[in-house]
Amino acid sequence: MNNRYLCVAVLAATALTLGAVGAPADAAPGHGRHGQLAVWTSSHTMTIWTPQLWQTLARNHVGLFVQVNDGDYRPDADTWATDIIGEANRLALPVTIWTGGNDTTSAQTQAEVDAIHAWLDADRLHVQGIVIDDEGTAQTMALVGKAMAGDQSAEQQLLSANIDPAQQCQAVAANEALIKRAHREGLALDETAMPQSLDDLDAGTLALQDTLNATSNPPATWDANYFQAYRSDFSTDFGSAISPGLITSYYESAHQHLGDAGELTIGVAGLAPYATLAPLVHDVRLLATLGQKTIPVFSLEQIVATYGQGAINSLAAAAHEPLPTVDQPDPADLHARATYQQLAEEVAALTPQVTRTRDGVPQQANNYPNTSCAPQGGPSEE
Numbered sequence: 001m002n003n004r005y006l007c008v009a010v011l012a013a014t015a016l017t018l019g020a021v022g023a024p025a026d027a028a029p030g031h032g033r034h035g036q037l038a039v040w041t042s043s044h045t046m047t048i049w050t051p052q053l054w055q056t057l058a059r060n061h062v063g064l065f066v067q068v069n070d071g072d073y074r075p076d077a078d079t080w081a082t083d084i085i086g087e088a089n090r091l092a093l094p095v096t097i098w099t100g101g102n103d104t105t106s107a108q109t110q111a112e113v114d115a116i117h118a119w120l121d122a123d124r125l126h127v128q129g130i131v132i133d134d135e136g137t138a139q140t141m142a143l144v145g146k147a148m149a150g151d152q153s154a155e156q157q158l159l160s161a162n163i164d165p166a167q168q169c170q171a172v173a174a175n176e177a178l179i180k181r182a183h184r185e186g187l188a189l190d191e192t193a194m195p196q197s198l199d200d201l202d203a204g205t206l207a208l209q210d211t212l213n214a215t216s217n218p219p220a221t222w223d224a225n226y227f228q229a230y231r232s233d234f235s236t237d238f239g240s241a242i243s244p245g246l247i248t249s250y251y252e253s254a255h256q257h258l259g260d261a262g263e264l265t266i267g268v269a270g271l272a273p274y275a276t277l278a279p280l281v282h283d284v285r286l287l288a289t290l291g292q293k294t295i296p297v298f299s300l301e302q303i304v305a306t307y308g309q310g311a312i313n314s315l316a317a318a319a320h321e322p323l324p325t326v327d328q329p330d331p332a333d334l335h336a337r338a339t340y341q342q343l344a345e346e347v348a349a350l351t352p353q354v355t356r357t358r359d360g361v362p363q364q365a366n367n368y369p370n371t372s373c374a375p376q377g378g379p380s381e382e
Helices: 051-060 080-090 107-122 138-148 152-162 165-184 196-202 207-211 231-238 245-261 277-290 300-307 311-318 331-359
Strands: 036-041 063-067 095-100 129-134 188-193 225-228 262-267 294-298
Touching (some): 036 311, 051 311, 063 080, 095 107, 107 129, 138 152, 152 331, 165 207, 196 207, 196 331, 207 331, 231 245, 245 262, 277 294, 300 311
């Protein structure tokens, strides 16, 4: 879940002057409906799950995004996830399964969805749906780490190995088939992804997502998309000047491209600027003001460890307390977004050269919104 952000030097062959990015239109202050706090949890130990914690979660009706792996939903498994979801069901708390799905063909993800559905049925567990954690493949993110450390060969591999617009369209079709399959099984299928996907769309291309081997958003029609607008990560890359206005900017982009399916998740609790609770409370209030219904924060474990269990009460209350005004992006926020939009444009421009050198045949980057990747049924859904 803790995504790693690319700097321009990783992929750009030439540094270009950043263009100005206009601020999004003002949102009407206070127009948002009251939101509901949710938390991501990946704790595979039972020590955090005290009766007091459950009482706090139940009193505030906090939603849970519960991470599972294949060991949790194998046949006849009796694991922490079964116990946690079972208790959440008893307390009528909303639960969404959180699992990885970072493969290009979606074959592994389809097997995960089928296995999770069978496990839920067998153990008589109820969830609202499944959210696929799509941050690029493990191999791609390993290359990103090396490239950010100055490994030029890793930079070249990111460009030469990953850029493949035709394969990107195949992945989109496979994800459409997966979404339909989940719907037939009575499950919503959501996605959580890097917010740079929105910078890609704002630049009129799917090229940056292609380079990261991340699923394109859209044309894939997930039921909800939770973009990881983590100010903590942006502050690491761009400095402490990153403001809550960055959240507003990404939220407006998400709704522009995806309507009500475009939402954000915020964090990381405990990391700057969230070393204290107040900034996180403010950003929860901001999303409530903007109109987001479910407001996921990363993560339950870090909230409790950093601020104490009582912080859940404050964060849950914040989801019902819209701000009097909406934070607008400041120059540092616009610079961060312009950086990634510029990067998306550069990768799109390099795509024909890279594919010609590698394959002998040039490919154009997939454009947006007029893309040739419009869903067309994809592979068999059976």
